[in-house]
Amino acid sequence: MKPGFRQSMAWLHTWAGLVTGWVMFCVFVTGTATYYRADISHWMRPELQAAAVEPGVAVERGAAYLKVHAPKAVAWFVSVPQAERPLLDVYWFDSFETPIRQATLDAGTGAPTTVRATQGGDFLYRFHYELQMMPGLGRWIVGASALVLLVALVSGIVTHRRIFSDFFTFRRDRSAQRGWLDAHNVTGVLALPFHLMITYTGIVTLAFTLMPWGITSAYRGDELRFFVEAGQSPAWRAAAGRPADALPLAPLMARAQAEVSEPLEMAIINNPGDAASTVVAVFEEPKGLAHRHPQVVFEATSGAVIARLGTLKPAAHVFTSFLGLHEAHFAGPALRGLFFLCGLLGSATIATGLVLWAVARAPKAGAVPGFALSLVRGLNLGTILGLPIGIAAFFLANRLLPVAMNERATWEGAVFFAAWGLAAMVGLARPYARTWREMGAAAALLFLSVPLVSDLTTDRGLDFAGFDAAMIAIGLTLAWGARKVSHYRGPARLRAATAPEALARA
Amino acid sequence: MPDEAALRTAGLGWRWRALVAGRVALAAFGGYGVAALATAFLSLALPMARSEAVATATLLSFAIMVGAVIWVFSAHTLSRAALGLAVPSTLLAAGLWLALALVDTAPPA
Numbered sequence: 110m111k112p113g114f115r116q117s118m119a120w121l122h123t124w125a126g127l128v129t130g131w132v133m134f135c136v137f138v139t140g141t142a143t144y145y146r147a148d149i150s151h152w153m154r155p156e157l158q159a160a161a162v163e164p165g166v167a168v169e170r171g172a173a174y175l176k177v178h179a180p181k182a183v184a185w186f187v188s189v190p191q192a193e194r195p196l197l198d199v200y201w202f203d204s205f206e207t208p209i210r211q212a213t214l215d216a217g218t219g220a221p222t223t224v225r226a227t228q229g230g231d232f233l234y235r236f237h238y239e240l241q242m243m244p245g246l247g248r249w250i251v252g253a254s255a256l257v258l259l260v261a262l263v264s265g266i267v268t269h270r271r272i273f274s275d276f277f278t279f280r281r282d283r284s285a286q287r288g289w290l291d292a293h294n295v296t297g298v299l300a301l302p303f304h305l306m307i308t309y310t311g312i313v314t315l316a317f318t319l320m321p322w323g324i325t326s327a328y329r330g331d332e333l334r335f336f337v338e339a340g341q342s343p344a345w346r347a348a349a350g351r352p353a354d355a356l357p358l359a360p361l362m363a364r365a366q367a368e369v370s371e372p373l374e375m376a377i378i379n380n381p382g383d384a385a386s387t388v389v390a391v392f393e394e395p396k397g398l399a400h401r402h403p404q405v406v407f408e409a410t411s412g413a414v415i416a417r418l419g420t421l422k423p424a425a426h427v428f429t430s431f432l433g434l435h436e437a438h439f440a441g442p443a444l445r446g447l448f449f450l451c452g453l454l455g456s457a458t459i460a461t462g463l464v465l466w467a468v469a470r471a472p473k474a475g476a477v478p479g480f481a482l483s484l485v486r487g488l489n490l491g492t493i494l495g496l497p498i499g500i501a502a503f504f505l506a507n508r509l510l511p512v513a514m515n516e517r518a519t520w521e522g523a524v525f526f527a528a529w530g531l532a533a534m535v536g537l538a539r540p541y542a543r544t545w546r547e548m549g550a551a552a553a554l555l556f557l558s559v560p561l562v563s564d565l566t567t568d569r570g571l572d573f574a575g576f577d578a579a580m581i582a583i584g585l586t587l588a589w590g591a592r593k594v595s596h597y598r599g600p601a602r603l604r605a606a607t608a609p610e611a612l613a614r615a
Numbered sequence: 616m617p618d619e620a621a622l623r624t625a626g627l628g629w630r631w632r633a634l635v636a637g638r639v640a641l642a643a644f645g646g647y648g649v650a651a652l653a654t655a656f657l658s659l660a661l662p663m664a665r666s667e668a669v670a671t672a673t674l675l676s677f678a679i680m681v682g683a684v685i686w687v688f689s690a691h692t693l694s695r696a697a698l699g700l701a702v703p704s705t706l707l708a709a710g711l712w713l714a715l716a717l718v719d720t721a722p723p724a
Binding site: 117316 | 657
């Protein structure tokens with residue numbers, strides 16, 4: 110919005126980055142945590158010990174529960190217990206209009222689990238893409254914010270004159286603004302391919318929510334038909350309307366497994382109990398980028414194979430590879446760690462950008478900051494430190510709320526939002542440098558207390574050493590950051606003149 | 616856009632703000648509109664299987680939208696920016712109208 114392409118892009122980067130920064134910081138932090146969703150879920154169910162169960166037996170157990178509790182459902186889903194989630198999850202639809210329902214069963218007995226009720230890592234995962242709001246609204250907010258972030262990324266790249274030399278530039282002692290600018294550049298440029306990839310592929314995961322118009326024009330809005338033709342979903346077979354006995358599930362699963370080398374992930378029973386019922390064996394993703402699941406579809410009454418899904422046409426393969434890249438299911442421990450680090454760098458890029466906006470507009474010493482600046486400072490505090498405080502409180506709530514509590518999983522979420530909301534209000538009421546120090550120290554203490562509280566309330570010994578180490582590392586990083594802020598006394602060459610003011614402005 | 620920069624420095628804050636608001640609205644709604652029209656048109660017009668055309672068009676749509684937004688904020692004046700979106704939108708809408716008339720989208724009997 111200034112003469113010259115680069116200047117107009119710098120303007121666009123500044124403002125697009127600011128308006129999307131708070132939402133995207135939360136999306137990046139919770140998304141980064143989601144790379145370890147299974148480990149978080151594991152930690153949040155300390156009573157649970159992995160017990161090996163034959164997949165076919167597990168499917169039979171899940172179906173037996175559903176036969177009693179959801180006999181009129183249009184579809185049953187039985188998720189096979191895995192090493193990282195040794196529970197038997199069953200889902201069902203009572204009709205296409207009603208929301209999906211779910212129960213978590215003990216893999217060994219098929220009875221409802223007695224493990225503490227928690228959403229585990231799924232809480233942060235769902236927050237990552239729909240902010241724990243109504244799905245439609247939450248996904249639109251996240252998707253639109255991600256589009257704005259993509260604009261901020263592209264305009265940010267254009268703004269950069271010297272992208273390569275900025276890689277090695279960190280002028281910590283020149284001025285507060287220089288230091289924050291360099292920190293923003295280093296974290297932004299270092300992982301730039303990741304930032305672009307994760308933002309674009311993240312938008313693609315919400316593609317048909319944000320951009321349904323291709324299906325509208327080419328399929329007259331029939332989304333299921335699109336997925337069937339794309340080879341990602343079996344065709345729906347309508348119910349016959351008369352009951353018939355189905356074959357046992359375990360032998361069908363074994364027959365499907367004989368054709369596919371990946372382990373069984375889920376069984377789907379469409380129109381259970383009906384003469385036209387179908388059974389789908391869904392397998393885990395084969396090695397490779399694409400997020401696609403081999404499937405074998407049986408007729409439930411005869412056991413005849415109706416369809417086999419596996420290979421995809423080129424564009425569908427690219428599309429699903431984008432989803433696969435985003436979720437990184439293909440990544441082993443080392444690559445997963447790298448994705449996690451890149452996610453942290455992305456969060457840091459956004460956080461330093463938000464702080465930079467406020468630092469660059471700091472009023473002269475002694476002047477009163479305007480409303481807009483105070484608001485940005487408050488929101489920065491409430492987001493950058495408020496969210497970690499909420500997450501630490503969420504972990505603590507998992508250990509401290511009574512195991513038999515009613516609506517326990519909901520209460521864990523309530524503690525997350527209450528702690529975050531409290532921190533955000535403190536930030537908005539006192540948007541000063543001192544508050545950064547105090548809230549940073551509080552967040553550090555909360556994270557450092559997680560392993561301690563966990564050890565006092567559970568008896569799993571060193572089973573969770575990795576999780577505990579991560580909590581301590583996060584706590585120490587926050588403590589170091591809080592200390593840095595409290596010891597920062599402005600740039601060396603200005604210190605003599607403006608020492609207290611410089612701190613007040615930071 | 617030198618005129619707008621001059622407005623800003625001349626202290627005409629409200630006019631500057633209105634022009635900025637105009638660009639933001641044009642980028643959001645106009646950019647989305649161009650991307651949506653392109654997706655709907657390409658899903659019918661690309662010479663490949665129907666599901667492949669939808670996947671390709673949808674994957675491209677977000678790059679198209681970002682390109683449109685960058686254009687809106689880099690054009691010299693707001694009216695030039697609007698014209699730059701109006702021309703492709705009109706062409707895409709005409710193409711979509713034609714494609715909807717020519718391509719059979721009915722499910723097989």
